[in-house]
Amino acid sequence: MMRAPRLEIDLRKIHHNTGILVERLARHGISVSGITKATLGSPDIARVLLNAGVKTLGDSRIENIETMRKAGVSTPIWLIRSPMISQVDPVVTHADISFNTELDVIKALSAAAQKAGRTHGIVLMVELGDLREGIMPEDVESIVRATLDLPNVDFKGIGANLACRSGVSPDAKNMGELSALANSLDATFNFEMDIVSGGNSANLEWVFSGADTGRINNLRLGESILLGLNPLNREPIDGLHIDAFKLVAEVIESKLKPSQPRGEIKQAAFGTPPPITNQGNISQVLLAVGEQDTDSDGLIPPLGFEILGASSDHLILNAGDNRLSAGDEIAFQLNYSALLRAMTSPFVAKIYSIQ
């Protein structure tokens, strides 16, 4: 018997998605950094991204970057979340470049790099309206100047991240602002910066619309590669697989039960449950998977099944006309949030198809 719950990961589909995005963006002079954070820094997936044409990898966690380094991945890897000052030593050891917004952090990186006898690359993130990370545009020049004065750190370029906190979408205006800033910094400091990293999978629609991409020469892609989706509307991207990942869970109970609870209703494990319409008796199935393993709101059940609820360790389904018994398995598609939790849960086995 195979382990359950398990994530079945089709590396061929991930390879296909990566190759298509790398090629389509190359036509616009844009390189792809493959973002591994939703995979817990999986070296198997990292290798697939690299085989499919990605030249750099990125992750938000230094621990994931260390995992890939220990597995022998030697490609440039970018830490795409601002380093913690408490982690600058591993950051300069394992990441080639980090994304930064605080001069205090860059100073700590400089000191750590000096101590380690290394040079660490710095990309400065610019705030363009989504209000997550980023230096206010008018303050970038002074931080570039200060970075250039520090030993053992190398200013590599600028970047931005949209559509993560507030859903602000990339467009001619905000991307034009990033390009203009790159031009003005190049002129001010008399260099030509290497990297102008325009954003994440949410930028694809803007690029493929035929917009003038200006100075943008890199995107950092996670969700579009792994799930084949445009994160702005969660619609499939043309020609990409949306089912590279499947979460398989095992039935531990299957019974005809009333659709409505019996007794006085207060709070449940995860807050107040929504009201239930009475459908009489239903075929209720319990699966041995829960919020500890995935995000139940992000699971898509097979046709004919409906998710009724979840707690830490149980997922409850209306099986409709399906007759299931303990030991049977059900496979779900996952959204980004469900995938992230399943990849990071030690209770979920990861089964890779051979490439």
Ligand SMILES: *Cc1c(COP(=O)(O)O)cnc(C)c1O
């Ligand atoms: C997660 C992340 C990405 C990748 O985003 P996707 O939408 O998965 O492509 C890119 N850049 C930063 C800074 C991120 O945090």
